[in-house]
Amino acid sequence: MDLIPLDTILAGAAAVFQAKILLWVLVGVLVGFVFGASPGLTATTGVAIATPLTFGASFEVAMALLLGIYSAGYFAGSIPAILINTPGAPGNAATALDGYRLARAGKADLAISLAVVASVLGGLISLAILMVAAPNLANFALEFTSVEYFALGLFGLICVAAVSGGSLVKGIMGAAMGMFLGTIGIDEVGGTTRFTFGLYELQGGVPLIPALIAFFAVAEMLLQAAARQDAAALPPQQVLALARLPGILLRNGWLLLKSSLIGTFIGILPGTGPTIASWIAFGQSGRAKAEALGEEAAATRGVIAAESANNAVTGGALVPLLTLGIPGDTVTAVLIGALLIQGIDPGPFFIIEHGDLFAQILIILLVAALMTLVLGLGARRVLPRILTIPPRVLLPLIAVLCATGGFAINNAPFEVGLIAVLGVLGYVLARFGFPMAPIVIGLVLGPIIEVNLRNGLVANDMDVTVFATRPISGALLLAIAGTLAWSAWRARKRG
Numbered sequence: 001m002d003l004i005p006l007d008t009i010l011a012g013a014a015a016v017f018q019a020k021i022l023l024w025v026l027v028g029v030l031v032g033f034v035f036g037a038s039p040g041l042t043a044t045t046g047v048a049i050a051t052p053l054t055f056g057a058s059f060e061v062a063m064a065l066l067l068g069i070y071s072a073g074y075f076a077g078s079i080p081a082i083l084i085n086t087p088g089a090p091g092n093a094a095t096a097l098d099g100y101r102l103a104r105a106g107k108a109d110l111a112i113s114l115a116v117v118a119s120v121l122g123g124l125i126s127l128a129i130l131m132v133a134a135p136n137l138a139n140f141a142l143e144f145t146s147v148e149y150f151a152l153g154l155f156g157l158i159c160v161a162a163v164s165g166g167s168l169v170k171g172i173m174g175a176a177m178g179m180f181l182g183t184i185g186i187d188e189v190g191g192t193t194r195f196t197f198g199l200y201e202l203q204g205g206v207p208l209i210p211a212l213i214a215f216f217a218v219a220e221m222l223l224q225a226a227a228r229q230d231a232a233a234l235p236p237q238q239v240l241a242l243a244r245l246p247g248i249l250l251r252n253g254w255l256l257l258k259s260s261l262i263g264t265f266i267g268i269l270p271g272t273g274p275t276i277a278s279w280i281a282f283g284q285s286g287r288a289k290a291e292a293l294g295e296e297a298a299a300t301r302g303v304i305a306a307e308s309a310n311n312a313v314t315g316g317a318l319v320p321l322l323t324l325g326i327p328g329d330t331v332t333a334v335l336i337g338a339l340l341i342q343g344i345d346p347g348p349f350f351i352i353e354h355g356d357l358f359a360q361i362l363i364i365l366l367v368a369a370l371m372t373l374v375l376g377l378g379a380r381r382v383l384p385r386i387l388t389i390p391p392r393v394l395l396p397l398i399a400v401l402c403a404t405g406g407f408a409i410n411n412a413p414f415e416v417g418l419i420a421v422l423g424v425l426g427y428v429l430a431r432f433g434f435p436m437a438p439i440v441i442g443l444v445l446g447p448i449i450e451v452n453l454r455n456g457l458v459a460n461d462m463d464v465t466v467f468a469t470r471p472i473s474g475a476l477l478l479a480i481a482g483t484l485a486w487s488a489w490r491a492r493k494r495g
């Protein structure tokens with residue numbers, strides 16, 4: 001289906017390929033790098049801050065700046081995730097698991113290079129889907145009700161619990177702990193306040209970014225401090241020859257495509273976003289099977305899956321925005337305001353009435369992706385030098401970054417204290433062998449699972465069989481059963 005005539009694409013290219021517009025794309029990409037790589041400051045924050053600055057700017061300038069931040073910010077969160085086990089954004093949390101493992105093995109250059117290329121390719125695949133099939137995919141997303149959202153959330157939770165630790169039981173227990181943390185705050189269905197202990201700051205629930213910083217960065221920092229590591233414990237970092245990248249990507253080509261499709265589809269579903277996409281793709285990466293080929297091969301698959309899905313959300317989330325006027329994630333919710341500033345109402349008639357502007361958006365995203373690729377690969381040899389800093393110096397710096405990121409969320413000390421409390425909890429759980437990933441994804445998906453379970457039951461007269469009889473949810477429940485059976489069989493075989 002050819003949605004955009006060739007002459008419209010050429011007109012859009014002529015509008016974008018001007019020195020001024022390309023410069024604004026570059027500015028947006030650089031700003032996205034800064035916000036994405038700073039824990040607590042996400043791409044959403046960068047776009048939100050930059051949107052008011054577009055008053056009086058042309059459509060091309062506004063979209064160049066904002067989409068540059070959008071595209072680069074989603075990738076840049078993988079930089080601290082890989083180097084210091086501190087995801088720059090929730091969508092990069094899955095990357096931290098294998099990316100940081102590679103960095104500790106002296107292969108941070110490999111991890112960052114794979115993250116850059118996988119992110120860009122995932123974004124380009126989602127961009128192609130956005131260009132060709134936007135209206136049809138948006139209509140399919142409308143078929144999702146509370147029943148399907150419940151099954152999808154449960155599927156993502158089980159996938160991560162099954163693959164992120166050596167013990168399936170501990171993985172599920174960790175996910176249950178995360179879901180319990182997700183119940184804190186005001187109940188979205190009944191309006192009841194739960195487990196806040198009189199703290200009004202918890203009425204909105206446990207904030208995700210402080211939880212990420214606590215369970216990944218602070219817990220790891222305490223583990224390293226307890227191990228009394230010194231500078232000699234940090235391995236020298238190996239320099240990756242870029243000629244190796246094509247071979248690695250070709251060997252994992254199906255994984256890259258599958259993860260990009262997962263990210264695009266999750267992005268199309270309103271209210272989901274990169275966090276869920278990256279975890280589901282990570283769970284489906286097949287990294288456990290690749291462990292027979294070595295730790296590097298398994299970790300490589302984890303990074304490729306998480307980052308390609310994470311950035312594929314950018315194109316997917318624009319589908320409901322530009323075809324239905326519904327944001328697919330938090331950044332596109334902010335972009336609605338940016339489009340309204342330009343006097344444009346996103347919705348069913350946007351592509352029909354503003355085909356040239358739609359073409360400009362596609363081309364700007366393409367240019368931003370290529371700039372992200374060049375800048376990311378260009379900086380990849382400099383960034384791993386962070387790991388050469390002795391732990392006695394690096395760990396206090398990470399502690400300062402964690403506190404700064406927590407304080408920057410609401411400019412209040414409560415989040416800093418929360419990071420400390422959850423960080424100690426994460427350290428204790430880690431000492432008992434509980435993986436951190438299921439806890440965090442339980443916190444993310446717990447409210448989604450609970451709210452959609454209750455809404456689905458209410459809408460169907462408390463008939464629980466509806467979750468199995470509807471085709472999409474039934475298929476997801478079968479996939480959950482298969483994942484659990486496979487995990488139990490793998491654990492028994494290892495035992």
